[in-house]
Amino acid sequence: MGGRLTRSQIGFLWGIVMPVIALFIIIRVIPILIVLLMSFTNFNLNRPLTRFLPYQNFTRLFGDPNFLTAFINSTEFVLIAVPLEIILGLAFAIYLNRKVRFESIYETLYFLPYIVPMVPSAIIWKWIYAPGTYGLANYLLDQMGFARVGWMSTPQISLLAVIGIHIWKQLGFFVIVFLVGLKNIPSDFREAAVVDGATPWEITRKVDIPLLKPVILFGVVMATIWAWSAFTEVYIMSQGTDISTGAEIQVLVTRIYAEGFLYFNMGYASAISFVLFIVSLIFVALQFKLIKVEST
Amino acid sequence: MVGAQKTTRGWRRIGLHLFLTSTSFVMVAPFIWVLLTSFKRSTDIVTETPQLLPQVWTLENYLKLPQVAPFVRFFLNSIIVSGVSTLFIALGSAACGYIFAKYRFRGRDFLFFLVISTILIPLQTYIVPLYLLTWKLGWINSYQGLIFPLIIMSSGIFFLRQNIMSIPDELIDAARVDGASEWKVFRSVILPLSVSPIAAISIVNWVYTWSLFIWPLIVANSTEMFTMELGLMYFQREYAVDYGGIMAACIITLLPVLAIFLIFRTRIIEGVAFTGMKY
Numbered sequence: 001m002g003g004r005l006t007r008s009q010i011g012f013l014w015g016i017v018m019p020v021i022a023l024f025i026i027i028r029v030i031p032i033l034i035v036l037l038m039s040f041t042n043f044n045l046n047r048p049l050t051r052f053l054p055y056q057n058f059t060r061l062f063g064d065p066n067f068l069t070a071f072i073n074s075t076e077f078v079l080i081a082v083p084l085e086i087i088l089g090l091a092f093a094i095y096l097n098r099k100v101r102f103e104s105i106y107e108t109l110y111f112l113p114y115i116v117p118m119v120p121s122a123i124i125w126k127w128i129y130a131p132g133t134y135g136l137a138n139y140l141l142d143q144m145g146f147a148r149v150g151w152m153s154t155p156q157i158s159l160l161a162v163i164g165i166h167i168w169k170q171l172g173f174f175v176i177v178f179l180v181g182l183k184n185i186p187s188d189f190r191e192a193a194v195v196d197g198a199t200p201w202e203i204t205r206k207v208d209i210p211l212l213k214p215v216i217l218f219g220v221v222m223a224t225i226w227a228w229s230a231f232t233e234v235y236i237m238s239q240g241t242d243i244s245t246g247a248e249i250q251v252l253v254t255r256i257y258a259e260g261f262l263y264f265n266m267g268y269a270s271a272i273s274f275v276l277f278i279v280s281l282i283f284v285a286l287q288f289k290l291i292k293v294e295s296t
Numbered sequence: 297m298v299g300a301q302k303t304t305r306g307w308r309r310i311g312l313h314l315f316l317t318s319t320s321f322v323m324v325a326p327f328i329w330v331l332l333t334s335f336k337r338s339t340d341i342v343t344e345t346p347q348l349l350p351q352v353w354t355l356e357n358y359l360k361l362p363q364v365a366p367f368v369r370f371f372l373n374s375i376i377v378s379g380v381s382t383l384f385i386a387l388g389s390a391a392c393g394y395i396f397a398k399y400r401f402r403g404r405d406f407l408f409f410l411v412i413s414t415i416l417i418p419l420q421t422y423i424v425p426l427y428l429l430t431w432k433l434g435w436i437n438s439y440q441g442l443i444f445p446l447i448i449m450s451s452g453i454f455f456l457r458q459n460i461m462s463i464p465d466e467l468i469d470a471a472r473v474d475g476a477s478e479w480k481v482f483r484s485v486i487l488p489l490s491v492s493p494i495a496a497i498s499i500v501n502w503v504y505t506w507s508l509f510i511w512p513l514i515v516a517n518s519t520e521m522f523t524m525e526l527g528l529m530y531f532q533r534e535y536a537v538d539y540g541g542i543m544a545a546c547i548i549t550l551l552p553v554l555a556i557f558l559i560f561r562t563r564i565i566e567g568v569a570f571t572g573m574k575y
Contacts, residue, residue, distance in 0.1 A: 005401055012478035013399065016391045021407055023448050028414040031425035038424065045431075092319065095312055108561060109320035112327070115557045115564065117507035119525040120546035123532050124326045127539065136329060139346050168323065173568065180569045221416070229418040232509045239533055253420045253510070260424045261514055269424050277421045 035277070038270035045264040057271035067272065069248065070255040073159055074228055077251060080163050081170070081227040086219055088167075089174025090212075094204050096175070097182045107179065114172035122236035125165045126152070152237065155248035162249055165233045170226060174219050181215035182208060221283050228279055229253055252276050327550075334358070334543040341539045357544035364541065365534075367548065369520060370527035377442050377512075377523055378505035384447035385501045386494050393456025394486050398468060408457075415450040420510060427514055441515045442523070446505050452497040455570055459493040460486060496567035499560050503553055524549045 005013065039057060043050045061067050092110060096103055113121060128136045129151035138148045151161045185208065193203045209216070231253040238246035238254070250258075252272060260269030329348075333341060334357050336350040361367045396408050419426070426445055435441030463486065471481045487494075512523045522530065528549050532542045557564055 005399065006472075006478075008478040009399065012391075012482065013395060013401070016388075017395045020388045020392050020448065020453075021410065024411055024414070024450075026429075027426070027445050027448060028417070028422070029410065031422035031429065032414065032417060034425035034428075035422045092316075095316060098312065100309075100312060100316065104561075106316050106320050107565070108558075109324050111565065112554075112557070113323055114568075115503060116327075116550045116553055117509075117525055119507075119509055119528050120549045121326070123528065123542060123546055124330045127543070128326060128329070136346060172323070176565055176569050225416055225418060229420045231420060235509075235513075236529065239529070256420065256423065257510070257514075261427070266424050266428070273421050273424060277417065280417055280421060283416065 032277070035270045035273045038267055039274040041267040041270075042265075043267035043270070045266060050267070053267070057268055058274075060268070061271055061275070066247070066250065066258075067255055070250045070252050070272075071275070073249060074230075074251045076159065077163055077166070077230055078224055078227045080160070081167050082220060082223040084167050085170055085174050085223045086216065088171055089178050089219065090209075090216070092171075092175045093178035093182055094208060096179055097208075098200065107176065110175045111172035113169050114176075118169065118232040119236060121169055122165060122233045125161075125168075125233075126237055129161055158237070159249045162233055162237050165237070166227065166230055169233070170223065174223065177219055178212065178215060181212050185211045221286060224283055225280055229276060231257070330543045330546055334540065334547050336540060338538070338540045357540035358548070361541060361545060361548070364538075365527060365531050365545075366519060367524075367527060367545065370522050370524045371548075373439075373442075373522060374506055374524040376439060377446070378502050380439075380443050381446035381505045382498050382502045385449045385452050386498045388447065389449060389452035389456045389497055390460075390487060390490055390494055391482065392453040393458075393460050393490075394482055396453065396457045397460040397463075398465070411450050411453055415454075419445065423510065423514065430515060436515055437517050437521050439521075442512055442521065445511060446508070449497065449501055451570075452501065455497055455567075456490060456493055459490055463489050492563075495560075496563045496570070499556060499564055500567040503556060503564070506553055 040053055041050050042053055042057075092106075096106055100106070130136075131138070131150065131153060135151065137151060141148055149157060152158050189207050189211065190203055193207050198206065230251055234249055234251050234254050235257070238249055252275065256269045256272050256276070259265045259272065332349060335353050335355070336347075337352055337354050337356065340347065340351050392411070396404065396411075430436055430441045430444070433440070435444070467485055467489075468481055471485050476484070507525065508523075509525045509529075512526045513529075516522055516526055519527075519530075528545050531545055535541055
């Protein structure tokens with residue numbers, strides 16, 4: 001094609017595509033810029049006067065025990081969920097890729113929790129973790145001769161229990177993505193290794209994983225962003241548990257929700273968003289860099 | 297020698313299947329457990345020793361749901377929100393995908409960058425200004441408010457662009473020589489040739505919007521605007537001890553997604569792997 005656009009093309013461009021672009025600017029670009037600006041104010045929906053605070057929100061963050069708990073919990077979320085999701089996802093994908101029978105059934109079952117909405121999933125888990133005799137998790141522990149665990153009442157354990165739900169939910173995505181990646185590796189590589197007498201484990205280590213590296217790195221970026229911005233599972237799990245546990249398992253986004261939409265401290269909530277954003281941005285930048293490396 | 301090798305390989309196969317079966321069982325066991333529980337009488341649910349199968353199969357947990365909370369309304373709200381969103385996404389992605397694939401004009405790459413660059417920034421990050429915008433527009437607690445942040449999708453545009461790039465220019469030019477307007481070209485050449493990728497992103501988007509929680513939580517504040525997810529959350533908060541009812545409500549919330557998934561399994565996996573893969 002090339003050359004100039006015809007009148008009809010210009011009409012199409014402005015009639016349909018530009019409105020969509022405008023929506024992107026209104027719904028995403030501008031709010032992202034505004035949240036950065038708002039993080040330097042004390043904006044509150046219930047207070048008419050808004051003041052500019054050059055650094056107060058950020059100094060306040062680091063003296064705010066709620067924020068610090070949330071920050072540490074979100075970090076723990078990332079540090080535990082990401083490696084497990086990647087390693088388990090890789091293991092399942094590699095096993096599924098060994099030409100097993102019923103592969104598509106396994107694939108479907110692994111993927112099921114990922115596709116199902118989080119709210120019912122989290123409620124189901126909450127019930128499994130229930131205290132006393134009727135929680136399935138404690139019942140199974142009993143049957144196996146272990147002591148019962150206060151899944152939702154011991155703070156350290158309840159955070160791990162929530163991270164467990166998150167991993168269970170997201171794992172299927174990584175299995176699928178890694179499996180697709182493995183299928184894209186030309187079979188000659190593996191065949192050549194077999195001719196050289198390599199064992200399956202050697203093939204995995206020396207052929208599959210190195211060639212899958214870009215996909216694995218992509219997976220790490222996605223897993224990190226999702227773990228870092230987890231909300232629903234934490235929110236559902238902290239409902240109705242005793243208040244202290246709810247406070248112990250809070251994460252960055254539940255803090256944004258509480259400050260912004262329960263107390264209407266939107267300036268301060270934006271400062272927390274700022275922290276969330278900067279870390280996400282680092283990962284987006286990393287991702288773009290990876291794509292560049294990949295395409296050269 | 298060969299025989300021995302064969303048996304070790306046989307054992308390895310069995311081990312592999314054991315591993316895959318047991319792990320995939322863990323993935324679905326919670327759903328099976330809840331499905332079975334939802335058919336139990338309420339007196340059989342909280343017991344000293346949990347029973348796997350219902351002693352008496354009953355539908356009472358399902359039948360009472362519409363009486364205790366307006367679940368029919370929640371269900372319709374969810375259908376409206378995800379349906380309208382998906383309609384916008386399907387058309388918008390196809391049109392933008394066409395432009396970014398086939399038009400050449402100054403600023404195109406910049407606009408494409410603008411669309412793609414926000415892809416990995418989660419909604420949670422800018423939810424405060426988005427709420428304020430909705431509030432200024434007077435759309436709190438309305439369908440417009442629930443839907444409007446969901447009518448754009450970066451990966452949808454990217455996915456359609458990739459697919460439309462493979463449509464030969466000759467086909468488009470032939471239609472243009474025949475005097476077709478761009479809208480006609482889009483409708484009679486681009487859309488028919490993109491049915492499959494449009495279906496893939498539509499299904500993925502439908503599932504995504506059906507499952508969304510944080511946005512309805514903030515924007516919908518009266519019962520008649522609740523989506524299924526939100527209704528379910530309030531229901532389990534209000535009726536915390538009615539386990540049978542809660543489990544039945546959980547099953548109803550996840551059933552549509554499950555059905556869609558089982559019907560369009562390959563499309564969904566392809567779509568998710570792509571929207572994930574190429575963001």
